């Protein structure tokens with residue numbers, strides 16, 4: 001597998017309109033690396049070489065912004081045609097265009113491709129990068145929403161500055177929380193989420209994390225994740241009908257305070273599921289047991305988190 005060097009470098013410089021910002025993706029990937037089965041970690045490392053999992057997690061955004069990769073942009077979301085905040089819900093037949101695809105079909109397609117393609121095939125490396133990226137994006141509520149282009153057309157303010165609601169959820173909230181978006185910020189955040197998961201902070205939701213970690217039912221599982229993420233549109237993200245009352249609201253205040261635990265839970269969920277998914281893909285082992293054992297042993301943490309060219 002070889003990816004042109006410029007592509008690896010530029011991918012680490014871009015901030016994006018398509019997904020969780022760099023911080024969310026890096027943190028989920030770093031967190032996932034702490035829950036990987038050693039055999040899965042070895043397989044991932046061999047396929048992504050010379051990139052680490054964390055560097056590879058943001059490649060798909062760069063690629064979607066190129067002329068060559070434009071076709072892959074719709075794979076980063078599913079446009080649920082629901083009516084938040086009154087009613088939420090994803091319906092694949094209605095919301096996932098057959099021709100262009102969406103994040104649910106893309107998780108299915110690229111999971112299958114990673115498992116089917118031969119080692120050394122460049123396409124296998126690309127499909128794995130997509131899977132890792134989409135496991136992040138599918139946990140961002142506005143990536144599961146059609147309204148106002150997933151909130152891109154909802155003008156708000158963040159500390160007085162003009163922003164849109166999509167960007168606030170991709171980046172502003174998490175960057176405000178941890179102080180920046182660098183590799184180092186992501187590593188620190190992943191460390192604390194890892195410790196909190198082991199300490200049981202997410203006990204009320206983590207029971208659902210082990211459900212449907214079955215790559216042979218990839219679309220069905222992705223649909224379940226998207227549906228679960230989408231419920232946040234009604235529960236919090238859009239507290240009132242847009243545009244009435246929401247336009248240009250200042251969000252760095254009580255809205256931010258309420259969003260922080262949700263973002264933490266979503267990023268923790270993404271990282272944990274990413275590990276479970278990769279473990280299942282590469283070892284066939286899909287139980288919570290194996291994931292938690294890997295987390296306790298922490299064997300692969302240092303190797304996968306080695307500092308790459310993007311630091």
Ligand SMILES: *[C@@H]1O[C@H](CO)[C@@H](O)[C@H](O)[C@H]1NC(C)=O
Pocket residue numbers: 100101105106109110
């Ligand atoms: C699956 O991925 C391949 C490689 O990117 C792409 O050519 C194909 O159109 C995708 N199929 C579906 C159904 O999305």
Ligand SMILES: *[C@@H]1O[C@H](CO)[C@@H](O)[C@H](O)[C@H]1NC(C)=O
Pocket residue numbers: 158159176252253
């Ligand atoms: C958000 O609000 C807090 C508290 O008022 C402030 O310290 C911080 O600088 C604000 N964030 C931004 C991005 O301006």
Ligand SMILES: *[C@@H]1O[C@H](CO)[C@@H](O)[C@H](O)[C@H]1NC(C)=O
Pocket residue numbers: 204205261
């Ligand atoms: C889990 O508990 C936390 C508080 O400990 C709460 O904020 C969160 O909404 C709960 N999540 C669910 C899905 O019940």
